[in-house]
Amino acid sequence: MDNTLNVLARKAGFNSALRHFKIVTQYVGLVGRGANLADLLNESLDADRIERHQIKPILSAVLEEKLGYAIRAWNLGSTIEDATSIAQVIDEWSALELVLVYHHPQTGIFVVNPKKLEHFEPIGTMVRDELAVLYVGAASGEDVKASTIEQAADDCVALLEGSKIKGKKAYVSERKARVAARPATTASEPQQAPATSGAETPQAPAAAPTGGGGRQRMTARIPVNVTNELFHNGNVESWKRIIESYKSKYPNFDVLIWYENERINDINALFKWGKVKHGTPIMISVVGEDPKDISKLRRYLFEGASPRFEAFLHGAVDRVLQLF
Template sequence: MSNLVLDYEFEAFATRKSFNRNLTHFKGANALIADLESGKNFADAVNTFLGQGEMEGQQVLPLVRALLVEKYSYQFFSLNIKTTVSDTNSFASEFQAWTSLDLVFVYFHPESGVVLVNPKNPEHWKALPEMRRNELLMVYLGLGTKGDVNDKAFKNIATAVEVRIFSLLSGEKLGKLPSTLANGKFVFKAIKVAKAPSTKAVPRKSQRGSVTAPIKSGRSSQAQGAAVEPQPAQVAPSAVGGKSVVSPKIPIQVTNELFHNGNVEAWKRIIQSYTSKYPQCRVNIYYDGELIHDINSLFKWGKVKHGTSILVSLATTDEKLLDLSKLRKYLLEGASPRFEFFLKGAPGTTLDLF
């Protein structure tokens, strides 16, 4: 690491807001480590934190890397699902027989984002009844907090895991379970369902304790309420406690001559403004029946013409669809000849639209 990088590596802690936010993350990580050391599965533990409002979805992937990979040396591999799996009901019983190792799945849902799954937990599969073709699945495998993943025996286990998971998700008929996968202590134990959390989340204390307290502001803060717009919605899997609310797809008609680079940049800034105000929300864009992962792909002369519609939906983790009508209004303007309004200000600045 260069000296220049080292000089600025703590800049993220320079403000009260960022300091307190990072401190909350580290306390949550310590509490999570305590759960893992007691034998809990990573996905079970994290989803409990998320469901109780003690963690946020943005923390999931950094914790996967820092704890599973860096601290506990879990091995991992990725795969793109070859064919849509429309029935996952039998998966839990299959994976529960794999007692030789601990497993964690990270599935990248096309609408809800990251979904964290303990494949041995049937409740997790109830929240993920379908896995779609071409979507990304990351598989993490290890021996909990104390096992040695570098010995020859575990390498044989890892090979058997990869082969069988590929076969399972390809719809192939599975043969007898290899004995290397069914000879260990990692037996699934059902978790007691916790009571629904109160509207005010109570921070969970780390078992290791902490001598550091958040920096307090000298000014009292007032909650900034946002109007909730009732909308028909459906339930979809998400990283946060298992489920989230997804709005219906809303058509945004292109009234500019073409949906060109200026319109794309306007939409990017509108969506950035929205997700900055509501970080628990995810804006999904669809065109020609497909989910658009990169909005820049819509910029292609002649691809999206005047009069055609781009579909937009929201996925949120707090069961409230916030400012949906305002987002629709701005996106309509961004798809019109009046898009330049959203390009004001220096590059990299976030518009205050919501």
């Protein structure tokens, strides 16, 4: 029989396990005080505090073993391209905490707080037949029946599969609703100081430049399916103009292109190879500090990979499209 403790026999393995145990303990405490584990995991990944292979054991240890969340695992019955309405509905379930895990065929595991639309953006499209796992539990300080949690898990799955789900009173925190309903305390208005002659009016601080010089991060690879018969020269040129438009708005961001797990440095290669056919995904990722407009970029690139690519080829060749 294999000794599962062999990894602890060496200093490196012991220290690695100890760091993992410590951060799991921290997560248990933070979730118990009201944090969402998906938020914590994504923040830790961005800060390089954990590695992606730790996600599954952390989810299992914290949500399944320690907190006893209801779990649903299934293969998606339909493709999800826009999660706006999903996030809007679930955001109202203030008595519950939810964590959604999506297993992407190319880029691996994504952990999503389904109340936050921005968590869906790096995924792009959630593809039919791929694995999704949902965890549902009571929010901190809420006394929610187990049957209600199980029903919420079923409703969330149905919502993700395209069903219309009406909000239930049991999913909404009465405590938070009472706090929100309290009338605001009227405070006496402070007297304005008389203007000093010759004094300059204070100016608002200048907005930070887009895509500043902070820590760079790369988004997960986002699939863009080719819906044209072939990804031909017209599609290539439309992608060039879309990416040029994006980089003109965000000059400190970079758009990377991947095909069959290979980085594509020259987008013309996609046309020259003649391999990219209908239904084939081309992957993109964006590098920069807090990348923006990811969904819009993906949407334009999807159109550029379709028979409608000509919409991006109008106008002078040297004119940058104003898409963002």
